[in-house]
Amino acid sequence: MEMFRQLIGPDDGGASALQLSARAVILLIYGLVCIRVAGRKTFSQASPLDIVVAVVVGSNISRAMTGKAPFLATLAATLVLVCLHRLLAMLTLRWTPLASLAKARPTRLIVEGVPDEAAMARHGVSREDLLEALRMEQVERLEDVRLAVLEGGGKISVLPRKPAS
Numbered sequence: 001m002e003m004f005r006q007l008i009g010p011d012d013g014g015a016s017a018l019q020l021s022a023r024a025v026i027l028l029i030y031g032l033v034c035i036r037v038a039g040r041k042t043f044s045q046a047s048p049l050d051i052v053v054a055v056v057v058g059s060n061i062s063r064a065m066t067g068k069a070p071f072l073a074t075l076a077a078t079l080v081l082v083c084l085h086r087l088l089a090m091l092t093l094r095w096t097p098l099a100s101l102a103k104a105r106p107t108r109l110i111v112e113g114v115p116d117e118a119a120m121a122r123h124g125v126s127r128e129d130l131l132e133a134l135r136m137e138q139v140e141r142l143e144d145v146r147l148a149v150l151e152g153g154g155k156i157s158v159l160p161r162k163p164a165s
Contacts, residue, residue: 013067020065027061030075034082049103053085103152110148113141113161123150134158 007022009015015023034057060078063069092099107119109130120130130148133156139145147159 008071009067011067011070015067023065023071027065031061034078037082037086049085049088053081056081106152107150108147109150109156110142110145113143113145115142125150125156130156
């Protein structure tokens with residue numbers, strides 16, 4: 001253990017450049033392990049819970065890197081957080097009430113060309129945001145939309161109407 005402590009330096013912020021470099025290598029590998037444990041979804045189309053976990057993991061790794069927190073204790077706490085996140089994700093697949101608490105539900109913003117102004121206001125989606133999402137899907141007008149949904153991850157998905165044949 002003493003050899004490891006010499007490799008990474010003290011936890012009081014007084015590590016040398018070489019010791020900080022060793023920490024960087026260890027933390028890069030550790031961060032990759034955390035991503036593998038947490039699953040790819042955590043760091044892609046993120047729910048609010050995923051974002052919180054990602055921010056805390058990044059903050060913890062940063063504090064371990066700079067020596068602002070005890071190295072091994074910080075790694076242990078981070079791994080516990082990532083494992084709890086993964087467990088919660090697995091439990092939400094099997095228990096619907098927990099999924100309702102942990103994940104955002106999709107919300108219909110446009111149905112058959114008619115925007116739901118109340119739903120848009122509830123979720124802070126402006127008309128400009130909605131029109132931007134339509135343009136991103138090459139849809140010009142609200143009337144050309146069969147369904148637009150604010151997904152749990154915050155993206156607006158758009159299903160255009162089928163052109164009349």
